[in-house]
Amino acid sequence: MTSGRISKMAGLLLGCAAFAFATGASAETTLKVFVTSQGQPAIWRTLLDQYEARNPGIKVSIELGGTTSDMQAQYLNTVLTAKDSSLDVLMLDVIRPAQFAAAGWTSPIASDMSSYLRAYAEANTVDGKVVALPAFADSMFLYYRKDLLDKYGLQPPKTWDELADAAKKVADGEKNPNLQGLSFQGKAIEGAVCTFLVPYWSQGKVVTKDGKLDFDREAATKSLALWKGFADSGVAKKNIAEVATDDTRKEFQAGNVLFAVNWGYAWAMSQGAESAVVGKVGVARLPAIKGGEQATCLGGWEWGVSAFSKNQEEAKKLVAYLSSPEVSKYMAINGSLLPTYGNLYKDADVTKAVPWFADAQPIVETAKPRPVTPRYNEVSEAIRTTVNAVLAGATTPADGAAQIEARLKRIIR
Amino acid sequence: MTTTSTVKNGAGRATARRALLSRWSDPDDTTLAVILLAPAAILLSVMIVYPVSRLIYTSFLDLSLTSGLPARFAGLANFRQMPDDPVFWQATWNTVLITLITVPGSLLVGFALALLANLPFQVKWPVRLSLLIPWALPLSFAGLIFGWFFHSEYGVVNDVLNRIGLPSVIWFNSPRLAFAAICLAIIWKASSFMAMIILAGLQTIPRSLYEAADVDGAGRVRQFFEITLPLLKPTIVVALIFRTITALQTFDIPYMMTGGGPGTETATLAMYIHQNTVSFLDLGYGSALAVVMFGLSMLVTALYLRMIRGNGAAS
Numbered sequence: 001m002t003s004g005r006i007s008k009m010a011g012l013l014l015g016c017a018a019f020a021f022a023t024g025a026s027a028e029t030t031l032k033v034f035v036t037s038q039g040q041p042a043i044w045r046t047l048l049d050q051y052e053a054r055n056p057g058i059k060v061s062i063e064l065g066g067t068t069s070d071m072q073a074q075y076l077n078t079v080l081t082a083k084d085s086s087l088d089v090l091m092l093d094v095i096r097p098a099q100f101a102a103a104g105w106t107s108p109i110a111s112d113m114s115s116y117l118r119a120y121a122e123a124n125t126v127d128g129k130v131v132a133l134p135a136f137a138d139s140m141f142l143y144y145r146k147d148l149l150d151k152y153g154l155q156p157p158k159t160w161d162e163l164a165d166a167a168k169k170v171a172d173g174e175k176n177p178n179l180q181g182l183s184f185q186g187k188a189i190e191g192a193v194c195t196f197l198v199p200y201w202s203q204g205k206v207v208t209k210d211g212k213l214d215f216d217r218e219a220a221t222k223s224l225a226l227w228k229g230f231a232d233s234g235v236a237k238k239n240i241a242e243v244a245t246d247d248t249r250k251e252f253q254a255g256n257v258l259f260a261v262n263w264g265y266a267w268a269m270s271q272g273a274e275s276a277v278v279g280k281v282g283v284a285r286l287p288a289i290k291g292g293e294q295a296t297c298l299g300g301w302e303w304g305v306s307a308f309s310k311n312q313e314e315a316k317k318l319v320a321y322l323s324s325p326e327v328s329k330y331m332a333i334n335g336s337l338l339p340t341y342g343n344l345y346k347d348a349d350v351t352k353a354v355p356w357f358a359d360a361q362p363i364v365e366t367a368k369p370r371p372v373t374p375r376y377n378e379v380s381e382a383i384r385t386t387v388n389a390v391l392a393g394a395t396t397p398a399d400g401a402a403q404i405e406a407r408l409k410r411i412i413r
Numbered sequence: 414m415t416t417t418s419t420v421k422n423g424a425g426r427a428t429a430r431r432a433l434l435s436r437w438s439d440p441d442d443t444t445l446a447v448i449l450l451a452p453a454a455i456l457l458s459v460m461i462v463y464p465v466s467r468l469i470y471t472s473f474l475d476l477s478l479t480s481g482l483p484a485r486f487a488g489l490a491n492f493r494q495m496p497d498d499p500v501f502w503q504a505t506w507n508t509v510l511i512t513l514i515t516v517p518g519s520l521l522v523g524f525a526l527a528l529l530a531n532l533p534f535q536v537k538w539p540v541r542l543s544l545l546i547p548w549a550l551p552l553s554f555a556g557l558i559f560g561w562f563f564h565s566e567y568g569v570v571n572d573v574l575n576r577i578g579l580p581s582v583i584w585f586n587s588p589r590l591a592f593a594a595i596c597l598a599i600i601w602k603a604s605s606f607m608a609m610i611i612l613a614g615l616q617t618i619p620r621s622l623y624e625a626a627d628v629d630g631a632g633r634v635r636q637f638f639e640i641t642l643p644l645l646k647p648t649i650v651v652a653l654i655f656r657t658i659t660a661l662q663t664f665d666i667p668y669m670m671t672g673g674g675p676g677t678e679t680a681t682l683a684m685y686i687h688q689n690t691v692s693f694l695d696l697g698y699g700s701a702l703a704v705v706m707f708g709l710s711m712l713v714t715a716l717y718l719r720m721i722r723g724n725g726a727a728s
Contacts, residue, residue, distance in 0.1 A: 074691050081478060081694070102481040103694065188674050239565040239583045241675060374479035377692045389676025392586040 029314050030059045033089040036072050037064045038246075038265070039135075039301060040335045044322075047330060051321055058314060068244075069093045069190040073377070080105040080306065088309040089318055091135055093190070094123050094300045094369070095376050101126040102374035106304040109133060109316055115325075116340050119298055123369055131304060133323035136337035138299030139367035140194055141360075143252055143260040143270070146282040148174070156284040158294065160199070160226055163259055163287050167235045170258055181235035183248040184227065184261040186391040191245050192384035193370055194297035195261070196404075199223035201295035202288045207371045207379075213412040220401035222289065224390045228397055241392040253277060261286065263299055267354070268336035283356045285363050298367035300338070332357065338364055375411050382407035465707070471700035478694035491701035500677050501702070504685040511596060511667075511681065512660040518600040519656060520649070523607025530608065531615045544612070547605035556669025559598035563670070585671055588678035595667050595679060602666070603659070607652050614648030615641070647721075654717045658710050682706050 033048070035041045041062055048060045066072025073096065079087060080103070092100065100106045108129040113121035120134040142163075144156055148170050157163040167181030185191040197207070200223040205216040230236040237243075245262065252260040253269060255276040260266070270281045288294040303319045305312065321327065329344055331337040333353040338360060344350055345361035371379050386404050389395040395403065440448065475487035495501050530540045547555070562569050563584040571581040584590045618641065626636045664683035667673065673680035686706065690699030 070692070077691055077694060099479050099694075103478045104481065188672055188676075239586065241586055242565060242583075374481070375693070377479075377694070381688070381692070385674065385676045388674050389678070392583075392675035394586070394588055394675040394678060 028057050028059060029311050030061060031088040031311055031315055031318055032061050032063055032086060033091070033318075034063050034065060034076070034087045035091045036066045036069070036093075036301070038067060039091055040265075040331070040337065043331060043335045047322070047327055051318065055317075058318075060318065063087065069095075076100075076105075080308070083308050085306075085308045085310050087306050088311055088315040089322075090304045090306055092132060092302045092304050094120070094138075094298060094302060095190070095380070097124050097132045097302055097304065098126055098372050099374045099376055100304060101129070101131040105307050106131045107307045107309075107312060107316070109305060109319065111320070117342055117365060119365070119367060119369060120300065120302070120340055123298070123300075123372070124302055132302035133319050134340035135301045135303050135323060136328070136331055136335075137340050137364050138264045138301070138338055139360075139364050140198065140261055140263055140286060140297045140299065141363065142284045142286050143262055143266060144282050144284065145255075145258050145277065145280055147280040148258055149282075156282060157259075157287050158285075159290050160287045161290055164230070164233070164235055167258055171234075178256050180237050180251065180257045182230055182259045182261070183236065183243065183251055183257045184230075184240070185243055185245055185248060186227070186231075186240040186388060187242060187244040187247075188384045188388035189244050190380060190384065191263075192387040193380050194299075195227060196220075196223055196383050196387050197368070197370065198261075198286055198295055198297055199226050199289050201368050202292040204292060207408070208373070208412060211373075211412075213408055215405050215408060217401045217405050220404060221397045224387065224397035224400045226289070227387070228390055228393075231391060241388050252281075264336065264338050264360075267356070283360070296363060296367045298364075298369045300340070371412070373412060378411045379408060382411065468700050468703055468707075471696055472704045474697045474700075476695075476697040478696065484697075487697065491697050492705075494698060495701065495705070500680065500685060501682075503677055504680045504682045505705075507592075507678075507680060508661060508663060508682040510592075511599065511663050512657060514596045515599045515603060515660050516653065516656050518596065519603035519607050520653065522600055522604035523652075524611055526604060526608035527611035527615055530612050544605050544608050547602050548609065550602070552602065552665035553669050555598060555602050556666040559594065559601075559666070560670040563594045586675060588675060591671050591675065591679050595670055598666050598670065599660075599663065603656055607656060610648060610652040610655075611645065614645045618644050650717065650721055654714065657713055657717070661706065661710055661713065 033044075035044055041064055045062060048062070052058060052060060065075050073093070076087075076090060076092075080100075090100075090106075097106065108131060111130050111133060113125065113130060116134055117137060120137065124130055124132045124134065142156065149156065149166070152166075152169055152173055154166045154169065157166050163182065171179065171181055185195055200207075200216075200219050203216075203219045203222065205219040206214050208214060227236075227240075231238060231240045248257070248260050248262050249266045249269060251257050252262070252266065253275045267281070267283060269275065271278050285294045286296045303322050305315045305319055309315050323340065325341050325344065328339045328341055329347065329350060332339045332344060332347075332350045336354050338357065339345060339350065342361065342365070345357050351358050370376070373379060382404055386395065386400045386407075390397055390400040471484075472491055473486060473488060474484045475490060476484040526544060530544055534540055561567065563571075565571060565581055565583040565585070568584075570584070575581060582590065584594050622640050623636055626640060631639070662683050663681045664687065667679050667681055668684055668687075671679045673684055682702065683706065686699050686702045689695050689702060693699075
């Protein structure tokens with residue numbers, strides 16, 4: 001062949017290759033999902049692999065971030081303020097959708113929310129629009145050592161006073177200086193907001209009503225005094241102001257705690273390979289203040305679609321899949337993550353894997369959400385720093401309650 | 414007529430082109446100055462002038478990302494909010510206190526370390542290396558490490574206290590003790606920086622001065638106050654300027670050690686700015702706070718510069 005012909009053929013081949021490459025590349029969409037490192041990313045990965053297999057041309061990658069809810073929020077705040085399009089799907093703490101929607105960071109999703117648990121249908125609907133779909137449910141429970149309670153003939157306590165008495169009885173009997181009566185979160189993390197709210201709600205009080213502040217200072221003082229009392233009397237350890245969620249989990253797992261206030265994830269870990277208390281753990285509702293109702297804090301995480309994603313349709317389809325009953329059941333069985341559909345709690349496969357989920361349903365359904373407001377971060381900061389200050393002994397419960405009220409008055413008008 | 418003017422214009426353009434080319438290939442002083450300064454000027458404008466002007470502009474806006482409302486001009490409203498904000502006063506006071514404690518503290522410790530390092534060692538590099546390491550360690554790592562040191566249960570400090578017979582102290586429960594722990598960490602970190610600068614200064618003092626002083630019968634202490642200190646004064650002032658401005662911007666170490674706790678007792682101004690902008694998304698108020706910190710830094714720099722100029726005029 002002549003050189004002219006050769007170069008023409010080479011040009012044609014290159015052109016074909018380039019065209020094939022270009023069309024090939026444009027046919028494949030890559031979605032990036034932001035998952036908190038505490039949210040069982042390994043198990044979500046297997047589900048995403050299944051999704052990729054069912055949807056050729058879609059690749060999903062996970063970006064891990066944020067060991068705590070607050071760290072994750074700071075990262076997302078920075079990325080989304082910059083209108084960055086690198087993240088398509090976001091896993092959000094249940095307290096975030098209101099703020100993210102107000103800032104215009106999530107795309108509305110058309111979805112029927114009636115089959116989800118009511119609390120999550122409400123948490124994810126802002127101004128009548130659905131801004132996220134539930135990933136998994138969660139609330140705070142009372143974990144207890146079945147074996148120790150049985151040894152002393154005690155039942156799981158229904159009031160905080162009963163808990164204090166039970167702790168004292170076991171402490172006197174065991175004479176083990178390493179055994180803590182009660183472990184809860186006193187560090188200034190997001191969970192400390194729940195630490196404050198649980199006894200506060202137990203007295204039948206609310207923080208906001210119809211968007212306005214409805215704060216009861218006396219009930220707040222009583223709530224703070226309850227926790228401080230545990231630290232002072234020795235039921236909880238003196239440096240409880242240093243304890244975060246995972247510290248409680250680790251210490252309970254190591255067998256050094258009688259009662260622990262913690263979220264649902266602690267169950268799977270306590271029955272895992274590294275636990276010293278396999279088979280010795282019971283889960284119950286959190287106790288009530290004497291004369292009040294047993295109340296607990298609503299948790300759980302949601303899937304949102306970033307408003308700046310370049311793949312809106314594909315991201316919404318992925319989110320619909322990730323919040324489907326099939327996925328919820330899989331996560332319940334394999335990750336011990338509480339289902340977001342009411343009918344799954346009594347499902348035979350689920351209860352075989354996680355027996356106490358059957359009793360968990362009424363607890364999750366009556367769990368209360370933290371104040372829903374776009375300025376939630378400021379509310380959270382006001383409450384958790386005060387809880388930390390009171391437990392550290394830097395502020396009295398009465399002053400702490402006054403401080404929370406003063407700061408909330410400036411945030412929630 | 415048209416042809417002549419066209420020719421004239423063509424000739425004029427050619428001359429202009431030639432003039433421009435000669436300016437670029439053989440520039441005069443002004444052009445050279447512009448060319449050489451241009452990259453730095455562009456860099457400064459992009460990295461400093463533009464962000465700072467934008468910051469000052471935002472501080473006059475009512476801009477909160479969670480309100481969903483667009484930015485609204487609000488004049489001095491953000492600045493008027495500050496005096497009523499108890500956390501602002503606490504954070505500013507904490508920042509000033511940290512500056513007042515850690516600047517002299519790190520100067521003293523750094524000076525001592527520099528004098529130590531200046532002794533005639535056979536092998537110099539281990540000493541230099543140990544001086545360098547605290548400075549090279551990232552601030553957040555230092556904060557994390559010291560946070561663990563002072564942990565009431567798992568920390569080294571309490572372990573040592575227990576071994577010598579003293580009871581454990583819950584460092585982060587007490588605002589004073591937490592503050593002391595933070596200052597300790599900052600002094601440890603900053604003194605290595607001061608030591609390096611002062612060491613460089615010490616090395617420039619000629620040995621002959623000390624030898625002459627020995628001959629004249631001056632003791633070690635007198636030599637220190639009459640030779641070392643006066644000659645080191647410019648070096649010390651430079652080190653102080655750097656250290657003071659950094660101290661006013663303290664963020665990493667308290668953030669990692671206490672997060673501002675207990676409560677908000679150990680929060681600094683930089684931490685409060687970070688919280689308002691990144692967590693609360695109240696960009697207007699956060700910017701106003703940043704402008705206040707900027708003003709504070711400028712004031713301190715002006716004071717130091719006046720001190721230097723004063724010294725210069727006197728000598």
